Amino acid sequence: ERLDEASVRAVGAAQRDWLLYVARKTSVFAFWPAVTKHLFRGRLKMGLALRRRQKELFLPLIDARWERKKQINRGAGVVLPMAETTFEHSYVDTLLDIKLPEEEAGRALTDDEMVILCSEFLIAGTDTTATGLKAVVLEGLRRHPPAHFLLPHKAMEDMEIDGYLIPKGATVNFMVAEMGRDEREWEKPMEFVPERFLPGGDGEGVDVAGSREIRMMPFGVGRRICAGLGVAMLHLEYFVANLVNEFEWREVPGDEVDFAEKPEFTVVMANPLSARLVPRSRS
């Protein structure tokens, strides 16, 4: 069931403490661990204490899921596939279902393994579920992709697409910017509306890597897709989050924001942004 605010905050604090501690204090154990674990035993003790705290918080929640699952299965008499029950399937339920392969004697996951996996899941999920932030970045990439074309590609064999023959050897250019501005795909495509990527919007669940569909492809798709897609998205979200977190942004009177573009190595603002940045007060 849903957690109350205080419990969510406690989990958040435990995750943060753990992550910061690992990032700052534990790299010493990568070198000669048999010795460093004695030399830095204070650090090891602290790390283990932080893990214990996660365990204290996570195990009751995992147990509750386990109990709930047992109740539902008892009520139904048979184990129903999750799709046929009203039971919302969670990540923990999947972990509870896991049986390790034969070499591990087909055992279930231990408490420690469950806690570690839940912790990793929360850490990995935090970035990807920062949906508002992601929406702003995606809308920027849809409306103003830095590359209006991909690198030129070449047809390896004759292909027919939509009744057109693309002959073997032909150079193929992809109109990336035009795809993002296609009225058949996007509502009011020329407007900057990050909300379109939120639930219910015309861009909800868009797949920039193009594995399900292609509605925008700022990083290309397929085997030559941008090798830096993951790091670029992470960096952009981090960058935007910090610009907003650290400063208040104000217009310079008489110097309106102009979204006109001009091509340089990539496509950039024709008239660079002027803004007054005021550091946010932390009091």
Ligand code: HEM
């Ligand atoms: C917003 C940021 C970025 C955008 C919009 C972008 C976009 C692109 C595009 C359109 C391509 C050509 C794909 C194709 O021809 O099919 C490409 C290729 C590539 N990108 Fe990015 N990129 C970005 C950031 C990065 C970063 C940060 C890195 C490195 C850390 C990177 C590394 C590469 C590499 C190595 C290729 C060549 C891949 C290949 O040809 O196999 N990119 N990128």
